[in-house]
Amino acid sequence: MTQLSQSLPTLVINDLTITEGNSGTKNEVFTLTCISKALQPITVNYAIVNGIARSGSYYVAKTGSLSFATNETTKTISIVINGDTTVEPNETFFVNLGNTTIADSQGLDTIINNNISTNLLVVGDANNNNLVGGNGNDTLQGLGGNDTVRGGAGNDRIEGGTGADSMVGGNGNDTYFVDNTGDRVIESFNQGIDRVISSITYTLTGNVENLILSGTSNLTGIGSVLGNRITGNSGGNILNGNDGNDTLFGDDGNDNLNGGAGDDSILGGDDNDTIRSGINNDRLFGGLGNDRLEGNEDNDYILGDDGDDTLLGGTGNDEMYGITGDDSILGGEDDDYIQGDDGNDTILAGSENDFILGSTGNDILDGDVGKDILLGGYGNDTLIGDKGADTLTGGAGVDRFVFKYADEGIDRITDFNVAKRDKIVVSASGFGGGLRANANLTTAQFRLGSSGTNANQRFMYNSSTGALLFDQDGTGITPSVQIATLNTGLALTNTSIFVES
Secondary structure (H helix, E strand, O other), X not given: OEEOOOOOOOEEEOOEEEEOOOOOEEEEEEEXXXXXXXXOOEEXXXXXXXXXXXXXXXXXXXXXXXXXXXXXXXXXXXXXXXXXXXXXXXXXXXXXXXXOOOOOEEEEEEEXXXXXXXXXXXXXXXXXXXXXXXXXXXXXXXXXXXXXXEXXXXXXXXXXXXXXXXEEOOOOOOEEEEOOOOOEEEOOOOOOOOEEEEOOOEEOOOOOOEEEEOOOOOOEEEOOOOOOEEEOOOOOOXXXXXXXXXXXXXXXXXXXXXXXXXXXXXXXXXXXXXXXXXXXXXXXXXXXXXXXXXXXXOOOEEEOOOOOOEEEOOOOOOEXXXXXXXXXXXXXXXXXXXXXXXXXXXEEOOOOOOEEEOOOOOOEEEOOOOOOEEEOOOOOOEEXXXXXXXXXXXXXXXXXXXXXXXXXXXXXXXXXXXXXXXXXXXXXHHHOOOOOOOXXXXXXXXXXXXXXXXXXXOEEXXXXXXXXXXXXXXXXXXXXXXXXXXXXXXXXXXXXXXXXX
């Protein structure tokens, strides 16, 4: 009950509660009481106004006036309440009193919902509403205005609508819809796994785990300190995981995905994406399109998938797969496992001891620095051991085994096949000794044996040990250098060695 001002004849109006029916109507009767007798006749104006309940749907609105005669103490106002079968929270409306001779007063009526269900549909209007859900899996729609929406317990769907809305999910796995930069999503610690579906650029707030960007615009989605799951839309998105063990999915569009700190899983999706690892051990998947995938610190798993992809391992012991397409792969520092798979791939292992498999296609494999293992697989492959004592296996096809300098280390070539026309390829500028570029080694420059017998001979193959040696001046003062070990007993000739620039 609300008491009016004591400076005038004192009027009070009672507060009421009524349980709605499933059909038909009920009458709710408010009583106005004049506690101190009026010394003269007075008139009171009244109007029925919405609370959560809306006129027409829940009650019949009316306005009017009541007249108290001298010494009269009570009057009544009757309001029609509509019944329905809609499952909804309790609604309220108000009776406002006032005129120029007395202070304002207000009566409150609460309509109790009699339809029991765990799941509610609560809908606002164009005004600034205060919507409250129940304990079930509720749907709350603010529509227009700057609304305050509270889901309560349960897995709720909260749509603020237009306007700058404040949305509080409560316990349960809640879904929020954001479409205004003024929208606020509020979750407390350990209240469920929640998600925001946003049609605008959005940064997740604390205690909200997941973000989905909707529509076709080029949007940015940014994670929180939690382990987030962030999904882009069909536009070109920027997704940043920030801290935590995140999962990022670019979906359609040319996306830029950044893992941040934590052990992240990042999938580009369709089109041409740029995917960057952060700190810790990340998993990068290119998806469709010509993607660029960049590892960083620690041990990353990088898979290009479809398209002509570029894979960069960075530091750490990385595992890298090109899959389909003509891929370019750089292992970087530390001990990497690199597999080109389908397509004509170009692979540079980087420093330390790496394992490289070209698989199918005509691949170029370069071990760079370290004691590397190179397997060409199917196709006509080019294997470059580079610095270090490497193991080279061409596999099927006509393969080339490239040596840039004579002092790179002694490589082991496991399957050199003369009949298949495999080639030893050496650099004229790197080896010196008067080698002629862009041609096979001359007959005079090759010898079967363990050492040279004249000044013209440059390469010797010892068929008993498999050693392939280079001598810059034949029988001169410069000693020979072993560059590789082949299988023994090969019918090697000068045409097995090609000189490039």
